[in-house]
Amino acid sequence: MKDLKPIIKSLLHSKMAPLLIILQVAVTFTILVNSIYLMVEKHADINNPSGLAEESLFSFQMSINGEDMDEKVANLYRDLESIRALESVAEVTTVSSIPLSHRGGGFEIRLDPNESGYITKAAFFTGGHQIIETMELNLIAGEGFSLIDEGVMSTFLADRAVGIVITKALAQELYPEDWHKALGKTVYLNQSPQTIRGIVEHMVGPWSFWPQKNNNVIYPTIFIMGDMNVLVKAHKGQREKSMRDVVELLMQDPSRYIDELKSMSELKETAYQAQNAAYTTLQAVILGLSLITMLGVFGQARFTVLKRRKQIGTMRALGASRVEIIRYFTLENAFITACGIAIGVILTILANNLIVEHFALSPVPVPYIIYGGVIIFIAGLVAVIQPSIKASNVSPAEATRSV
Template sequence: MLELRPILSALWRHKISALLIALQLGLTLAIVSNASVVIQEREERIARPTGIAEADIVTAHFMPIPKDYDLLEAFRLDMDMIRQLPGVAAATISRAPLAGSGSSGGFHTKPHQEVGSTGAAFFSGDEHFIDALGMKLVAGRNFTPSEIRIMESSSSERPTITIITQQLADTLFPEGNALGKSLYFGGDDNPMEIVGIVERNLGPWPNSSVAGNTVFFPAIMETQWYDYIVRAEPGQRDAVLKLLEEKMAERDAERVIEVKTLTEQKTRYYAGDNTMIKVLTGVVSLLTFIVALGIVGLTVFWITQRQKQIGVRRALGATRTAISRYFLLENLMIAATGVALGTAAAQIFNQFLASEFGQPALPLSTTLVCAFILLAVSLTSALVPALRAANISPAMATRSV
């Protein structure tokens, strides 16, 4: 405690440089803590379970060369061929999830409702759809072959049954027991009975507000382009991908075929999030390095200025430990001031980001963890110069200025 008065006196004499370091620490804490919560939110978003067997799925898409191409016949022949390929567990025709392209609409629990709809993505598919995506049916049943309709995309006809995700069931029917209830698309009065509920499906846009709210119709649109969704047996995905492209080209050479894994599509969809994580991680690392560099430079500068004073203290019996402790305590006081300012600035900055850009709220625990890390970085940065000061000889006190 006897060291506090000389430390405060020294800091007052160098108040500008000490204040600049404290402000630098505070600004760094505000940025680092908010960047950390954004990184954590993006990582959690990417790591969410999708509800599908994404690691085993291959998708294929083709564009025909002839203008009078018979899509339905191509679908039928391709599916018959694909389902016979070695390594294929299941295959279907639909839009691929996680790809950033699809359809959505508003759904109601009562007919003729114009407002208060619940947004959801929707897919149309056949009786193989759930199996091909590897989804888990938690209640009810799957579609049957007799329920699959061939429909024109411009048709106003609606399916009479549907399967939905558990998340959408909980949203529309919070009291539970959604199975057997009716669902209405838009403001129409055509009921669709919920015959099945799957555990999870994030839909085509995992980052959207409708992610997880997904509806499945038993239909194939006659004039709509689709993806072939092929689920391979575990460990057979790459072999199936190669074979699928080869056999599709072999069966019909008058089309351009694109085959890729669902993992690739998911990675492409999350490319912006991954880039954001890398950029923010780089910013956090750079700011922390700059703070450490500033602390090292300031401590070395002060030690150089006080060499004779340190020599006098050593001549009067001060131990090396006492000299090192003096500079570490001095650094800790600066760092603590900066962290206190940074904690308040982090919360204010987060409130602005949350209101203007919809960023996640910053928990106080995250700020405190970042503050502890910056304090540790600060003390570690000052440690080497402090040890150097402890090695200054008492003979420095006898040298003339």
Template structure:
């Protein structure tokens, strides 16, 4: 307690250096806490499950050469041929491929008019086998019947059935997402009955704010160029890709595009996010190091100025531990003041970010954890100068007067 009073008087006497350090710590804390929260959100995004069996699934696009109903038969035969391969477990036609950037979105609402629109969603048209091929997890309701499957040349037929992602159900019914079951949704202005909810399925654009909204329809579209997703048998992904490619190229005029394992699609989709995450992490480390250097420099400068005082105190009986404790406590007080000011600034800055950019507010535990990290970093930075001060010889300090 005696040291505490002396330290406060000393800091008040030489206000400039401590004040500058307090301001730097406050600014560092404000930036640090908000940046850490952004890093954690970005990390959660790039590591979140896609809802798809990423180890066994791959996708590709092929051209169809027939016209009209003959094109439908050509597409269905291609799917059957792929499913017949020894290395393949299942295969489905798709209108969109998750995370690939290839696909489309649809408006969602409880009526056909523009004012009835509630949100938007990624759209997937496929067939009965999409549950097994993608390894989706049905968490409510039921899956399609085989008799529900149909084809079209664009979009789902009116009066059909759909299964939606849980994130979309929660958006439509925040209080109880299961209430969406049995309701008639207008998907791209066409009425569709919601019969089931899958746990997780992402849209095709990782940067989209409605990335977790998805609608699945048992309607596959037949065009000049069509998409296929294939589930390989366990540990046979590479072989299945080779087998499918060889099979399809046996057809004269067949073209194959974007043949990729889903793991590669995911990596390419999140490449920018991963780069941003790594950059933010480096900025955080650099920010902490700069702050520690500032604390180290200020402490070392203060100790060099007070060598005579340290020597005198040692001559009067102060031991090394007491001197070390004094400078560690002094730094703790300065850092704590900076952290308290930083907490206030961080809250104000985050409030503005939430207001203007719609970001989520920083949880209180981030402020607490950030305060502990900054205080610990400050103690680490000041330890070496404080230890040097503790080792000052009383005789050497006296001779240096």
């Protein structure tokens, strides 16, 4: 472009102001790109599919009576049958871990019991044989459980070789080349061997903040604890009524207590509270950075117009039109912004390498660098519109005035 050479000469003449804007744009770009990437990851995290019938499920803890193990088991089964008989209840089961409750346990997963390390970790869900139906999980391979598979235990172990159902996410970690290969294979939960008899599509674990929250194992055994976790699936549209019905039924026993009665929607909202706050904060950071960049470019362009009124007047006197003046200043600030973005790309790559190395995060994908560049460039163009129009209105008579 014919204007580019005089623009570069002009910028070299007044080095400090353009240099400060370039540095501001570069630093802003670096922070902006990483903020956009983190915001998108938070959004994906919050909207991670649970795989559960969220609108129908609720959970609670309840005490069980009994002097010994046999009496406790008998009383528990009686309570579960009473709950299942309620008209508003579709299904019920006990669970050792409640999804998104931030309470639960898990195991290290191995394919070889003799290997010193482990492939990954997974949360461990025990419960009655109806656990998959109660959660309304989508079984995409293999088979689920039947009454004959159900057992009872008082120690958190997986020592009954009845087989397990795992999530697709866990199957993909075990067999990255083809998750279908996991079906029928033997895995070791710590050191306990279990055959994978089924795979469900999605299921969120107890901890929303855990990187492996989609790695879950389901085991058809009722784990007897001091306070039992119970998961209830209500009939469609009857969750609130079902919650009232269950409480009314169980509280007929004066020695009973119930705690942590929450719908799955409430559990999800509470679990992702921190992620939602971080998402909102990142939105504010991105908006703030865009505005700061716009203000910086606006201030630089306005200062340039005020400082070079006589030069602009000379250009007008030599026949430059208003459109050409607007084009000149728009191009000048576009050039400054582009230089800042170019330096920002380098800083972003360097900063991201440090983040990946020290915090074990995934690198920022190239598209985010492009998106950040587009946002900063558009913000710069918008900011320069008013000063450019002001410059185009400078009269040719300014050329004859003394400074």
